[in-house]
Amino acid sequence: MNIRPFRKLVSFPEAMELVLRHSAATGRTEEVPLGRAAGRVLAGEVVSRIDVPQFDRSAMDGYAVRSEDVVGAGELSPVSLGVSGELFAGDVPTVAVRNGTACRVATGAVLPEGADAVVMAEFASEEGGSVTLRRAEPRWGNVSRRGSDIRKGTAVLGAGAVLDPAKVGVLASLGLAPVEVLVRPGIAVISSGNEIAEPGGSLGPAQVYNSNSYALASVIDQNGGQARLFPHIEDTRDAIRDALRGALSGGLEAVAISGGSSVGERDLLAGVLADEGEILFHGVQIKPGKPFLLGRTGRLLVFGIPGYPAAALMVGQVFLAPAVRRMAGLPPERRTVRARLARRLASRLGRVQFLTVRLAGGEAEPVFKGSGAITSLAAADGYIVVPDNVELLERGEEVEVVLF
């Protein structure tokens, strides 16, 4: 077996910096219906094409009047006006309000011509075609003026805004549908290895199920990307080269290949990439995930992800997730909670260690059993990061848990 050691490991911050530097936003845009716009990223600035409201609008149920007609009106000095009509929200006024008259209006109704205030219904008594008003209102009292909320031509949302429900509502209020958003970056997910079988099928005597493709696809989809599950491939130069070329011709942004990034004889990705593109780094001072490789071929960013499930997931969460968010135009996100360590932990100086933990009763309990262990993942709620200059974490020490 031709064992080549990693030539030079990069530090965790160096690796992160290189990953982010090479993960540019795609810049491509597409239209989506408003009903599917939540969570997407606005492509351009949104300028209102209308005044909101687009007409003077009653802000209350009550009576639209000329304010000069109710000057001095009060409990002891009521004013009586003739009722000239009734308007609900959506009605187009046909009769104007003149001096001496009022128009019954519901909240949201267009303020009829001539009126410049609304007296609330609780200060009014209507009987036999006339209304007694016991309250004065200044000009534009209880009226939402045309354009008072948003004036036509105003920039309302900026390019790059993430469309939460409030912002989707804003776009709808402006009548803007469909919405121009950034395309979700397409990322091929490939597992390599002769031992791999697909879940749902049966398992040959020397085989293991492909779990990395599904875990990594989930990381990609949950961070604004669009995972494309490619069939798993054999550990041969040809298969790896063909897979990279396939992803490249598919117009994708990146490819995440798991397996084949260690230093054994069949770890061929680095070799293929040296011919087909470039290696940006190979090997990082972290555990698990040390064999992580970043490269490029054409416009395709290549994540060479270690094959062991716990290592693959950790590299996915630590490096791939922020890379995908950046390509998608999403802000970085680290959902964290603070907890006390349930037991003492030793680490090794000189490398950053990621340890999966389970949260229970405010405590973070390490569940890491090794890079190969599935049980490191099944019970894990997230992970803690042990810096490279820390040898020991005491029981009861407060740690920050990054949630999965």
Added chain:
Amino acid sequence: MNIRPFRKLVSFPEAMELVLRHSAATGRTEEVPLGRAAGRVLAGEVVSRIDVPQFDRSAMDGYAVRSEDVVGAGELSPVSLGVSGELFAGDVPTVAVRNGTACRVATGAVLPEGADAVVMAEFASEEGGSVTLRRAEPRWGNVSRRGSDIRKGTAVLGAGAVLDPAKVGVLASLGLAPVEVLVRPGIAVISSGNEIAEPGGSLGPAQVYNSNSYALASVIDQNGGQARLFPHIEDTRDAIRDALRGALSGGLEAVAISGGSSVGERDLLAGVLADEGEILFHGVQIKPGKPFLLGRTGRLLVFGIPGYPAAALMVGQVFLAPAVRRMAGLPPERRTVRARLARRLASRLGRVQFLTVRLAGGEAEPVFKGSGAITSLAAADGYIVVPDNVELLERGEEVEVVLF
């Protein structure tokens, strides 16, 4: 106008308790492919049908040996063994390891019959068909034993587990595909009002665009539900009754109708619901959102949501979101950050107030302009909750911001 005051407002905690009590998990399940399982909720307990690993596996690149053959081996006392073959991950062994022989193995390879330890490659030198080993290994050294990670028959994930990428990976490792998950609750979204026009179309002289349907649909979709956008309806008893019956016959869990839950003459939902089902409460001591109504018709939970956009969104975030999460089997989630208030705020005793704020430089700046204002939403990153016994929040006071 026949103005009926709200008969009895319920408190914020009473309203929340009633909303949650009536939002039961649907209990219905469906199968989804593993590649689409992220974020879904596991329907039942998952028991492994296999041992993981399913064979004794080499944990290192090296040489599989009988441990008794390398007892005492070291730098100064190397042991030479004949190399009987080579195994990579995925290869099915055809030759056993006998005393005096070793088999070259890669990480992940099946341990050949007869072998019970692996000596790491860095302690080995191979030449001309034999290998010199400079290290002893105890029995099962560098071997992952069959079932050591997960034993067949072990319960690995519990019913109700939310499938994060790690857990999707675990299911894949066990070969389990497709996955049985809880059905996402279907929730009809309907805007009522004669003034409503759909975004993307033109706006008549007394019309406003339908924003609530899209904001509420986003709230539902982002919390594990499946919004069904129904056409907006006129403010008539018949239209409302027909819409409720339509949602009921569509096998949906709930309906969110916005508009029509205030107390004006055309606020008909309460009347229809009194005939067709029951009103659980109508009116809450909150602002905005006071007219919020909760009711039932058959198995359909009815959210009567105020028509003003900022009020509709706030009721959506505060009540609808946790209700949907509960129906979906998802745990409650409140993403919050702490920030200092950018300016002094007055509130009114006796009601809980929700105030939209913008986050900038560690400060929370109120952007609430009124229930009707879209600009209350466009700039908002989240909201703060002012309790009903608080009259004043000072500038610089620390507040908890619930993020949208």
